[in-house]
Amino acid sequence: MRRSGDQTKAAILSAARERFAADGYERATIRSIAADAATDPALVMRHFGNKEKLFAAAADFDLHLPDLSTLPRDKLGAALVDHFLRRWEEDDTLQALLRAAVTNEAAAERMRQIFTSQLAVAAKGLADDAEVRASLVASQTLGLGLCRYVLKLGPVAEMRRAAVVAWLAPTIERYLTAPDPTA
Amino acid sequence: MRRSGDQTKAAILSAARERFAADGYERATIRSIAADAATDPALVMRHFGNKEKLFAAAADFDLHLPDLSTLPRDKLGAALVDHFLRRWEEDDTLQALLRAAVTNEAAAERMRQIFTSQLAVAAKGLADDAEVRASLVASQTLGLGLCRYVLKLGPVAEMRRAAVVAWLAPTIERYLTAPDPTA
DNA sequence: GTCTATAATTCGATAGAC
């Protein structure tokens, strides 16, 4: 069965996300991605130019954060942690980004954008130092993603989602709303 | 000036730590490590056998955690965060381990040992579910290391150490001593 | 649009002279 160019392109993007998520940037090869998409390595190059651009296309991502200012403050932490966990589990892109960001500067820059810009915008109105609070939230949520999904480190990798939310929600809520302890 | 075998071996180990920390496992090459150590790639192979064993030797690490049971509970969080930050800054090994663990299974296994066994032992006596608490502490401290030293993500990468301690100490203290919220 | 063939590098690892 013959596919159209767009279908092939979509299949390549999907395979690329899986490979980058599973193997990281350098170990995910154009060849293996092409094989997963049942196409030819040369086609991958034709469609996306080079490996960097393929990654950029595959790792396009939006957190789709809810508007935090409409939530009651005592639900803020739980809502955010639950949202992060679902976002991580329903899509390979975050894992691909984290695995690649550790060794690839373009991926690291995208992570910075996502976890400062997008988060800081959502935290606007909660405090005047939204960037500081956003980066604190990033340190806990990315650390959770790292331990739970990438390193599979300890009970936090096995716990039910509700248990993780119960443990982390007060942390996130404090980072977003508590008075600055350094002031 | 001619070095002894042990001096060369030590120079290789030091260069390997730096390269693995800066580039991650696959991008740190035997050749670049040998060049940094002002020696020959073949000597690296002779001394350490292969790349995996070189990494294992270079990434030998101990957290040197203080005995947590002797500390007053309200100093626990601050002491641990401060200890982690110092441990991270005085040595390249933690950064090498984190960068490598994302794509190398042997490095990931060592991370699991360090951040479950070593931490759980130190947390013994604080609670009966020490492994759960240790992995929660790992999720926040590794997330901090990732954002502050690897990704350089946001204000958390620029803040003074004391400010980081002030923000994170209550989190770590709660993970170690608060009653289980899921019980 | 698709694929074959291959160029140009780069890597880990080995053999062997000194």
Next chain:
DNA sequence: GTCTATCGAATTATAGAC
């Protein structure tokens, strides 16, 4: 112990036939 030379495999990327 040290280094030169090189092998064999793998990679990204390109050229060009169909």
